[in-house]
Amino acid sequence: xxxxxxxxxxxxxxxxxxxxxxxxxxxxxxxxxxxxxxxxxxxxxxxxxxxxxxxxxxxxxxxxxxxxxxxxxxxxxxxxxxxxxxxxxxxxxxxxxxxxxxxxxxxxxxxxxxxxxxxxxxxxxxxxxxxxxxxxxxxxxxxxxxxxxxxxxxxxxxxxxxxxxxxxxxxxxxxxxxxxxxxxxxxxxxxxxxxxxxxxxxxxxxxxxxxxxxxxxxxxxxx
Amino acid sequence: xxxxxxxxxxxxxxxxxxxxxxxxxxxxxxxxxxxxxxxxxxxxxxxxxxxxxxxxxxxxxxxxxxxxxxxxxxxxxxxxxxxxxxxxxxxxxxxxxxxxxxxxxxxxxxxxxxxxxxxxxxxxxxxxxxxxxxxxxxxxxxxxxxxxxxxxxxxxxxxxxxxxxxxxxxxxxxxxxxxxxxxxxxxxxxxxxxxxxxxxxxxxxxxxxxxxxxxxxxxxxxxxxxxxxxxxxxxxxxxxxxxxxxxxxxxxxxxxxxxxxxxxxxxxxxxxxxxxxxxxxxxxxxxxxxxxxxxxxxxxxxxxxxxxxxxxxxxxxxxxxxxxxxxxxxxxxxxxxxxxxxxxxxxxxxxxxxxxxxxxxxxxxxxxx
Ligand SMILES: Nc1ncnc2c1ncn2[C@@H]1O[C@H](COP(=O)(O)OP(=O)(O)O)[C@@H](O)[C@H]1O
Ligand SMILES: [Mg+2]
Numbered sequence: 001x002x003x004x005x006x007x008x009x010x011x012x013x014x015x016x017x018x019x020x021x022x023x024x025x026x027x028x029x030x031x032x033x034x035x036x037x038x039x040x041x042x043x044x045x046x047x048x049x050x051x052x053x054x055x056x057x058x059x060x061x062x063x064x065x066x067x068x069x070x071x072x073x074x075x076x077x078x079x080x081x082x083x084x085x086x087x088x089x090x091x092x093x094x095x096x097x098x099x100x101x102x103x104x105x106x107x108x109x110x111x112x113x114x115x116x117x118x119x120x121x122x123x124x125x126x127x128x129x130x131x132x133x134x135x136x137x138x139x140x141x142x143x144x145x146x147x148x149x150x151x152x153x154x155x156x157x158x159x160x161x162x163x164x165x166x167x168x169x170x171x172x173x174x175x176x177x178x179x180x181x182x183x184x185x186x187x188x189x190x191x192x193x194x195x196x197x198x199x200x201x202x203x204x205x206x207x208x209x210x211x212x213x214x215x216x217x218x219x220x221x222x223x
Numbered sequence: 224x225x226x227x228x229x230x231x232x233x234x235x236x237x238x239x240x241x242x243x244x245x246x247x248x249x250x251x252x253x254x255x256x257x258x259x260x261x262x263x264x265x266x267x268x269x270x271x272x273x274x275x276x277x278x279x280x281x282x283x284x285x286x287x288x289x290x291x292x293x294x295x296x297x298x299x300x301x302x303x304x305x306x307x308x309x310x311x312x313x314x315x316x317x318x319x320x321x322x323x324x325x326x327x328x329x330x331x332x333x334x335x336x337x338x339x340x341x342x343x344x345x346x347x348x349x350x351x352x353x354x355x356x357x358x359x360x361x362x363x364x365x366x367x368x369x370x371x372x373x374x375x376x377x378x379x380x381x382x383x384x385x386x387x388x389x390x391x392x393x394x395x396x397x398x399x400x401x402x403x404x405x406x407x408x409x410x411x412x413x414x415x416x417x418x419x420x421x422x423x424x425x426x427x428x429x430x431x432x433x434x435x436x437x438x439x440x441x442x443x444x445x446x447x448x449x450x451x452x453x454x455x456x457x458x459x460x461x462x463x464x465x466x467x468x469x470x471x472x473x474x475x476x477x478x479x480x481x482x483x484x485x486x487x488x489x490x491x492x493x494x495x496x497x498x499x500x501x502x503x504x505x506x507x508x509x510x511x512x513x514x515x516x517x518x519x520x521x522x523x524x525x526x527x528x529x530x531x532x533x534x535x536x537x538x539x540x541x542x543x544x545x546x547x548x549x550x551x552x553x554x555x556x557x558x559x560x561x562x563x564x565x566x567x568x569x570x571x572x573x574x575x576x577x578x579x580x581x582x583x584x585x586x587x588x589x590x591x592x
Binding site for chain 1: 227230231234235237238239497498501502503504505506507508509510511585586589590
């Protein structure tokens with residue numbers, strides 16, 4: 001369902017030098033897989049995730065999502081893709097600070113269905129399912145870090161995406177919360193969603209069926 | 224479709240309410256000044272028109288240094304001329320053309336904290352039994368404010384006056400006036416033997432009016448004689464200076480309003496850039512985010528303009544009392560200009576989010592820790 005074809009990403013840093021964040025990365029992920037990519041900080045994990053998630057056009061190479069070359073399409077099409085087919089979870093700042101948990105989760109559904117009521121109903125159902133029924137109307141600042149991550153996961157799945165991309169989703173969590181959150185991803189994966197997680201922790205990566213290693217922008221045991 | 228972003232917008236506004244409030248206040252302040260200035264302009268113009276009309280075929284002679292614009296606005300300077308100028312013109316060879324010669328001494332006074340116009344003119348009163356009080360006639364507005372009726376006494380600049388009569392209704396603009404005999408007015412203003420206006424009227428239909436004015440000026444040195452012609456000219460001058468100021472004033476106001484909205488948008492986008500990164504990552508289109516910001520800028524501008532218009536009501540009445548001795552209210556004629564300035568400013572300022580957001584790289588925003 002996902003295929004990266006010799007993807008290379010270069011940046012210009014502040015000193016105007018060219019930094020190669022990813023070099024010639026190729027990767028194939030089948031539908032329903034749970035893949036984790038492990039690498040130290042600066043190895044290009046976030047870059048890889050942004051490129052996969054239609055947020056960053058690679059310097060070289062193509063990305064196929066469900067058979068489509070996503071960067072052959074205009075930016076507005078890719079925005080639609082992110083809204084409907086892809087769910088993102090980041091390490092921090094996943095939520096809009098002035099919305100409560102319910103509105104944060106509902107937001108993508110409001111944008112697709114145009115119905116606030118339907119979106120809110122669905123969001124509430126998700127939050128309850130993930131044990132956050134008592135936090136519906138809490139502001140982001142009133143939630144614990146672990147709760148915020150779970151809210152973010154609810155938000156990422158509300159539009160029933162085919163693919164979830166998570167960037168160090170447990171980076172700020174204690175071992176217990178990490179376990180809980182990783183189990184959520186595993187559960188979503190069992191329900192048929194393809195999940196890709198990038199992390200610098202081998203322990204976190206081991207929740208996945210397939211573990212890949214990224215070092216210095218190079219994918220070690222290619223998929 | 225875009226209605227969906229409204230709740231988001233309201234919540235964002237509530238979240239960063241301080242900066243919104245500040246912007247609205249700033250715009251309101253600028254707008255109230257614009258409305259006040261614009262409305263003052265209108266009423267000054269009306270006033271001059273009215274005076275021109277009043278002057279009719281008559282002629283007004285004033286000391287040559289008189290600031291006519293101020294004179295028409297009933298703010299009188301210290302310039303005076305000898306009272307006997309009225310006799311001098313009467314006994315000159317022009318005397319036979321002039322039927323009525325009215326020497327006047329106008330002045331501004333403060334009576335119990337109120338601005339009052341003093342009009343010294345030839346008035347005949349029956350001989351008063353009480354020589355310590357000088358008789359005057361007052362406008363009904365002043366009588367009401369001071370609670371005076373005929374026969375009551377009042378003290379002005381240490382002069383004891385007695386109300387002989389109340390003019391009701393008073394001539395337009397003389398609601399808050401004291402009409403006194405010339406001698407009394409001269410004593411109150413401390414200018415014995417002096418006047419500052421001479422109203423002439425008569426039938427000079429067959430005469431060359433500009434030539435007549437020149438002759439009057441040569442008989443009465445140090446004066447200027449104003450006719451409707453002269454008045455019209457002065458009026459055009461006043462109008463053009465006022466217009467010049469207005470244009471500058473309104474451009475400055477427009478720039479300020481634009482700058483405030485631009486600042487607000489800049490601040491909001493800058494403060495909320497990580498939220499924007501997040502919104503972009505979950506698939507909200509940049510276009511929608513731009514629209515969200517345009518709605519914010521237009522709404523702020525409109526709120527500021529409304530608040531400013533309301534604020535200008537007390538401001539106008541204050542300014543009107545200060546500059547024109549009448550209570551003014553905002554002129555509806557200012558509204559189209561205001562709408563134009565505000566809409567222009569809001570639209571101009573909305574280019575900023577479009578420009579700024581098109582430049583944002585969501586991946587950089589999402590990487591920020
Ligand atoms: N926008 C950018 N401009 C310049 N350099 C960048 C940019 N984004 C990432 N990099 C560089 O690319 C490399 C990989 O970054 P990143 O993908 O964030 O790694 P990771 O997520 O594994 O820590 C780093 O050296 C980083 O400094
Ligand atoms: Mg990273």
